[in-house]
Amino acid sequence: MQAIFENLPLWLQGMGMTLMLTGVVTLIGLPIGILLAGMRVSPVAALRVVAAIWTEVARNTPLTLVFFFTAFVLPKLGFIFDFTLGAILALTYYTSAFFAEAVRSGINSVPIGQAEASRSIGLGFGQTMGLVVLPQAFRSVLPPLINVVIALTKNTSVAMGFFVFVLTSVAQRLANVYGDQALEVFIGIALSYLIITVPLGQLVDHLERKWSVQR
Amino acid sequence: MSGSVLFDAPGPNAIRRSRIMSIVFAVAAVAAVALAVYQLWLGGAFYQDRWDIFSDERLWFGARGLLFGLGTTLSIAGIAAVGAIVLGVVFSILRNAYSRWVRIPTTVVLEFFRGMPVLLMMLFILIVFASGAYWAVVWALIVYNGAIIGEALRAGMASLPKGQRESGLAIGLTPLRTTLEIELPQAFRIMLPIILAQLIVLLKDTSLGYIVGSEEMLRIGRQLVDFYDREGGPYALSMFFVMLAIYLAVNLSLSAIVRWLHKRVSRPRKGGPNLDGTKTEAIPVSTTAIRAQRTADTDGPPQPPGAGGTLGG
Structure with a gap:
């Protein structure tokens, strides 16, 4: 543990990058995910197909391979940018698909009668979604969305292999310098992740209990 | 709720409008893809010299060829999958132990x-136990996914009717044998789609070994x-596409199996034949358990599985 306290600026740097990646990717990825989910239930077939392909491909590609693309392939094609931006791109592409699936399963959790009722009083697709289904889907969607953010927090660690300095990189560097304290360093960094993920998990439990409705 | 309920069976106007939008959007999407392909073509991505290495036998079958890599990936995933299921069973038993000295720790x-990220665990095992990269990846995947499968099995057992455990104890089985022979098999069956989806995540996570x-x-x-690099690495893109295709082929076919299994498991089972060959009316317990699990949300009900995992990590 001492090794971490002696290198607090390094830890702060890694923590800051991890939090920044998580925050930025959530801010960009969530709207994309909601859009994709909306496309997947829309009446327009082409939208459905494009959204389905996007989510299925993203979910079945290893995140490391996506990073490989942004870090090694894009620069060869002439798109040269900062590795941090590359990490944001990779994580956003990957995570948006999981956001989309969480939103879609939330939409599917709204009882069918709600949509039928709003259709039968003459509301259109946009009105049915906006006024009836999505407001109800919101509370069943939020817990899974937070779960995706938790997974995202852990996934930011992959950026370490592609030249971005995140918390996991702190562990590796300190464990190499302080060989005798390696165990403590790793436990300390693991706890650093838990500081982020455990409160989020608690929030999920709380929301699920508070909002669980008997249908 | 399927998407089709959200909108009426379209009338002639709506069909026309939807078809027009569909075509407009499809044209836009195709144009975007075509533009990207054209740009790549201008950049020479489809020239023969970007793909010729894939006709080289050594690239596939060489001692350190692509198939060797795929073999390593699959062998890591295979060993780790078996280990994770075994560890998951152990975890789920310990997690339900009577003694709080076992349960709480x-x-x-x-x-x-x-x-914690599975990558952190890989580094930990690699550096602290000096196990070599291969076994670091295997062990980290076993421990991490074992923990997740353990939780899934626990949730599955919690969703069983209480009578299952009670009747096991009542006929004189020890608590451990009740868990092993009555509860776990049913929990495993209920959670099978989720466990398999997690195993696909495991397969994807082997790439962290990179x-x-x-x-x-x-x-x-x-x-x-x-x-094979010559002046500026012209093969990065084609190699990326080949690896993407391999990963997608493996994962999507596994996903299809998971989806098929999910359908099979969630379909209400018919009663099997009696010993004399007549049909029984009995509803197998695991079916009622699945039904109970759908309505009750007592103890973290299992989520519907997604191919490739629901959370992505």
Whole structure:
């Protein structure tokens, strides 16, 4: 543990990058995910197909391979940018698909009668979604969305292999310098992740209990 | 609720409008893809000299060829999958132990394992135990996914009717045998789609071995790119597409199996034949358990599984 306290600026740097990646990717990825989910239930077939392909491909590609693309392939094609931006791109592409699936399963959790009722009083697709289904889907969607953010927090660690300095990189560097304290360093960094993920998990439990409705 | 309920069976106007929008959007999408392809073509991505290495036998079958990498990936995933299921069973038993001296530490340890990135665990095992990259990846995947499968099995057992455990105890089985012979098999059946989806996540996570240095497909692919590299690495893109295709082929076919299994498991089972061959009316318990699990949300009900995992990590 001492090794971490002696290198607090390094830890702060890694923590800051991890939090920044998580925050930025959530801010960009969530709207994309909601859009994709909306496309997947829309009446327009082409939208459905494009959204389905996007989510299925993203979910079945290893995140490391996506990073490989942004870090090694894009620069060869002439798109040269900062590795941090590359990490944001990779994580956003990957995570948006999981956001989309969480939103879609939330939409599917709204009882069918709600949509039928709003259709039968003459509301259109946009009105049915906006006024009836999505407001109800919101509370069943939020817990899974937070779960995706938790997974995202852990996934930011992959950026370490592609030249971005995140918390996991702190562990590796300190464990190499302080060989005798390696165990403590790793436990300390693991706890650093838990500081982020455990409160989020608690929030999920709380929301699920508070909002669980008997249908 | 399927998408079709959200809108009426379209009338002639709506059909026309939807068709027009569909076509407009399809044209836009195709144009975007075509533009990207054209740009790549201008950049020479489809020239023969970008793809000729894939007709080289050594690239596939060489001692450190792509198939060797794929083999390493699959062998890591195979060993880790078996280990993770075994460890998951152990975790789920410990997590339900009578003694709080077992139960509470197990809960804490499970939370710890599930809350940290699997990559951190790989590095930890690699550096602290000096196990070599291959086994670091295997062990980290076993521990991490074991913790997740353990939680899934626990949730599955919690969703069983109480009478299952009670009747097991009542006929004189020990608590351990009740868990092993009555509860776990049913929990396993209920949670099978979720466990299999997690195993696909495990397969995807083997690619993290690239970072810690195990010789799985991604690392081999990168080495091959460097090996065949001539002025500026023209093979990175084609290698990326080939590896993407391989991963998608493996994962999507596994996903299809998971989806098929999910359909099978969630379909209400018909009663099997009696010993004399007549039909029985009995509803097997695991079906009622699945139904109960759908309505009750007592103890973290299992989520519907998604191919490739629901959370992505």
